[in-house]
Amino acid sequence: MAKAGWHPAYLLLAAFAVVLSACQSPVVSATGNLDHILENQALSPDVAALVIYRLEDERVWTSSGDRPAERFVAASTSKIPHTLIALETGAVSGPDELFEWDGEVRFVPGWNESQDFATAFRRSTVWIYQTITPRIGSATLGDWLAKFDFGNANTGDADDIQTYWLKGPLEISAHEQIGFLAKLAARTLPLSAETYTQALPIMLEKSGEGWTLYGKTGWTSVKGETDIGWYVGWLEQTAGEAPGTYAFALNMNMRGDNPPLQKRRAAVHEALIAIGALEAPADP
Template identity: 60%
Template sequence: MMRRRHASPPPVAGGVLAALLALVLAACATMLPPALDESVAAAGADPATATLVIYRLEDERTWISNPARSAEQFTPASTSKIPHTLIALETGAVSGPDEVFEWDGVKRWANSWNQTQDFAAAFKRSTVWIYQALTPRIGAPALHDWLDQFHYGNADVGPPENVTQYWLAGPLAISAQEQVAFLAHLARRTLPLSARTYELGVPMMAADSGPGWTLYGKTGWKTVAGETDIGWYVGWLEQTGGEAPGTYVFAFNMDMTDPGADVPKRKAVVMRALSDLGALRAAE
């Protein structure tokens, strides 16, 4: 019996092959989130040593600059005041935004810290000594459990004796992608928190506003001797008007080799990117 020989597929013409390849490459390109490198650079930061992730809740669209760095974990510094504020309110470690903390008379580097102030002011001013008074009230085990429930980075608070330092010098660490995931839950109010905590905590985080929009956010500045300074700005924008209404969650971090020049870039990069996306008018 003669075996039937399988015919080879006909050769594909060069022009057809090139067209098919172009279609495949185009499909692959659409799978990658649009880059924000130009926005980052336009605001004065180096896209090679920074990352910005923006995520729109309504359609789950994501924009990103430096994807590799966006997955790298860094010490969160004062951006951790967002989860810490929520935990303090939820556990009763603080009675509310109007609880007053008496200044201990110790002069610290920021003048705005050197005074008696309430909890809401402490969030706005990043008053470290107040949060260092709160974390021992909550305790290291509970702090770890809450951060773990929030899926907040590695949720590592270290040993109990490190309870006032773990977010400033480590071991707590989080990536820009993880910040966005956490903040998306906060913006959607799907974290395991009471309605009271949302009602009291979210208004404390309002950083800027204009006609039809409110920006919630927190800066951070990790500075440890012998290590590169890291600057952060994280939060979300609620925009009800403009060219592209929606809720935009963002997380930005950058190496800061010249803090005097770099500190203002943290917020400037985010505002420039939101403007470039049409979420905010350029003048704002």
């Protein structure tokens, strides 16, 4: 099986150590380079960042350059902390709370019907989260995002309560996503056991023999700015060549020739295979 190459990336690791200090975990002095994974998707470190962190031994694999530390609008990756906050504060009664569709036809077909909270996360149903955030309030949301070390934790002014994660000012870097996700995967965020019990199944994306993958995509489009796509989450692997828990974060510039879902997920899955966290699919 192909392995990610190794090189000393001390500047990247110095920046990364600041983020992961919130996890109280030392960072190793070498990192696996993932530039070739981006290249396989016709991307480069100038237009995309990819970072993977293994909790058990603090090993880091990352693309090169400055982009892993650069902040971008959080977009729908914010639905991970928003879901946790909504459940913890009681703004949502649970995964089964039903939200009645208001009849407004929106551009994503899956949004145009009544659905429960768990479905809204999986479909990234914006209008439901725009219903929930005013229930919580800007100050409370900002306080929780700060507790989570989720990027700049900036919810903006009162008028931004339904848009601050869609067009800013809430921004986060790939490094900061990893710091947050590592604590979520380790269940060390300041949340009740009940919140973890309710929230984690909502975030489950897929599973196989000995492994479970939790994830969320995101896509922000602000007029006059480059569209940014995200894919973040974590893999829990109990078997295979390299068992462990792997937090991952990818962001990339979105263009017409970059099919968004395919490239975001494909790059992360290929990287997880390359480092031994997942098995390569069997030949047909």
